[in-house]
Amino acid sequence: MLNLNRRQAISLFGATAGGLVLPGYLRAQGARPSVTVAVQKITINNTLDPWREQSNVGERVLYPNLWEGLILRDWMGDQGPVPGLATEWHRIDDKTLELKLRKGVKFHNGDEMTAEDVAFSFSPERVFGDTQPAGGQTIYSENYTPETAKDIPASLPGVGRRKWPALAGVEIVDRYTVRFHNATPDVTMEGRLYAGGSQILNRRAWDEAATYNEWATRPITTGPYFVEDHRPDVSLTYRAFDDYWGGRPPLERITFVEVPEVSSRVNGLLSGEYDFACDLPPDQIGGVMNAPGFEVQSSTIWNHRVSCFNTEHPVLADPLVRRAMTHSIDRDAIVAALWGGMTKVPAGLQFESFRSSDMFIEGWTAPEYNPELARGLLKQANYKGDPIPFRLLNNYYINQVSNGQIMVEMWKQVGLNVEIEMKENWGQILDASTTRGIRDWSASNTINDPITPMVVQFGPNGSIQQYKEWTNVELNELSQVMETSTDHAKRKKAIARMLEIAEREDPAYQMLHQNAVFTGMRSELNWKAAPAFAMDFRGPNWATNDG
């Protein structure tokens, strides 16, 4: 077989080095290395605005390399809060949080970050539009009237209010002190500060941009890397920001390249085109692991796969049938067969992060796999084999179709007649003009409190209730407790009861498994994947690499 490496081949053909040898070329300069990361999708909305790009793929490119908040998420640790652009914070009362800003933090345009940038980052002009906080009125803001291309997209205020339902305003106490005022008591204000969206932008850059889109494709932030080049749907290149408050970034450039086909990502990794290949399905792991010099980093992430029930369907209106469905699924078998055991069945809609706030309900589990119990429940419900539609997307989630087919067979074993209906997009999944039955979803935990995802996704303002798929009066009352009570014991009791309602008594969803991500990479890079979509390319996670 012809044994010719790329450099020799290029010399042979008298070609210029070009893009083929770019990463290696940069490394050879004795400067910092650069990396190329192949991803399935760079962003969903083609912007780098964290309020607009609330997706999993967006998390990968936005944090922690570009955007930073006052409080940061400990990406490489327990995902809890750590000081970021604020060095300390304390409660004035149960509705007010005061934060001291880190001094000397520079934006990519050289401006120093001040309280004014923080207040603007949570202003009506930036995110909330003309919406008002739950239980109060907006304070510390000028009147907002969106009218031009500079204005935020119409959907942004709604997203902002989902994350900050009762934020009344941010008060500038002095140049380096701010106070967050909530209209209602809220124990999760600190947590909301490190969720996606609550990051700090440079006001001058916002003001100078001609349009919202111009700003959103190249935002000026405080992160360790700045946007050097952004070609939507094609590539995104970050360059080191040497004035970064956290020290000189270890990489010269990070280039995210959009490679939709998984085989192309794997081939590109093995041929040296890319340093990382993200979003590998479990069946591709062996191929990469067996190639010398390559490895796959796997990590479970804070996202659980669930299937949701639509109680407008005449059969699913009966909770006995839904309960039967939850007890028909052998989740461990699915994890073993489709995931090679590389993820796990969680303790219901709970995450390990809940432990850091002492909100984890010990002893709670996903529904037991018990076909006999399921058959008994169906008999009790007098189920006659009426078909139940199961709307399915073509692998929007990893292994989604295979998982769906296995579940249908498991349901069949206990006598349930579930029919798969393949759909093309979320619009068709949620379409209410024909009878809906079951659909897939995932539930994310973004702060170390069970308010995400239980209240955010399944509570009265969660989309499952807004799309009239399911509702429960008691759960809605308990959501109110979770959102406004500052009594820890009362909140813990509330979430325990909410789990009972949503997973046992009146199932809103059935838990499947925790999600996981798999990243192929060159072993020599000695980089570690976070238990998240985010890829940490800051100093501590690259300390042992000199390029």
Place this chain on the structure above:
Amino acid sequence: MIRFVSIRLLRAAITVLAVMTFAFVVLRLSGDPAAVLLGPDVPKDVVDAFRAEWHLDEPIWRQYLAYIEAIFSGDFGQSMRDRSPALELVLERVPATLMLTVPALLLKIGLGIPAGIYAALHRDSALDRGVILLAILGFTIPSFVMGLVLVLIFAVTWNLLPSGGFGGWQHAILPALTMSIGGIGILARFSRSAMIEVMGQPYIRTASAKGVKWRDVVRGHALPNAAIPIVTIVGFMVGALIAGAVVVETIFSWPGIGRLLIVSVSNRDLAVVQCILLLIAAVMVVSNLTVDLLYGWLDPRLRAGAAH
């Protein structure tokens, strides 16, 4: 001749309008862009705000009239994903697609037609059978398989060429080759059968019997008469210059029109999809019109027919 051209121009305009209308209606019936673009986690009020912003809450006929009016005033709309002008987004992808499709077309014509003619002139020889075998293999192997095989050989195993992405000319070699192989096979087969049919005609026999040199018989009598079916196929290929790279651009992560179309369709980015389809329809219509005119030039009988 004026009437011949006028009728075809009118047909072309009607075709483009039909494509525009069809695309407009089908796209709006096949899923709500708000739900697609915003995802499943977004509350209904956010979706409603999005729909109002893009006038998706209005009756479809009103949306259609506004669309047609805008098109005639040169406004092709904005992308719902990032609010960029749709036409700008589409036109900036055209050069990348042409970087693949033009070399691929030249390869198809440069290799496929000579191979087919050669095979026809050496009918039933080993070379003829070899050409036929390769041609069948070429157009029966799907491009996504061919592309991956080429990547495996030239990028992964031999490390000679990039496996994908957009960069220097080296990046275009494998995708252009992948795109051309099927077309080479098709043109070889068509050229061969067209030539075989022509070579059996009495006027070829007559020319040979009159002592005309074999080379002149082929060049002067056979090739022009065999050209019409070949021109038809090449016309389709030229028409597909803009649209023909969807699969290959996806496999090779090539940022052309095909990738943009896939992304825009899956996101129901209505203005962008409509703009791409309009462009594809226009190129196809112009290509067909050119082929029609070429028929007249190649075959005087058609010209005469049109004149009557």
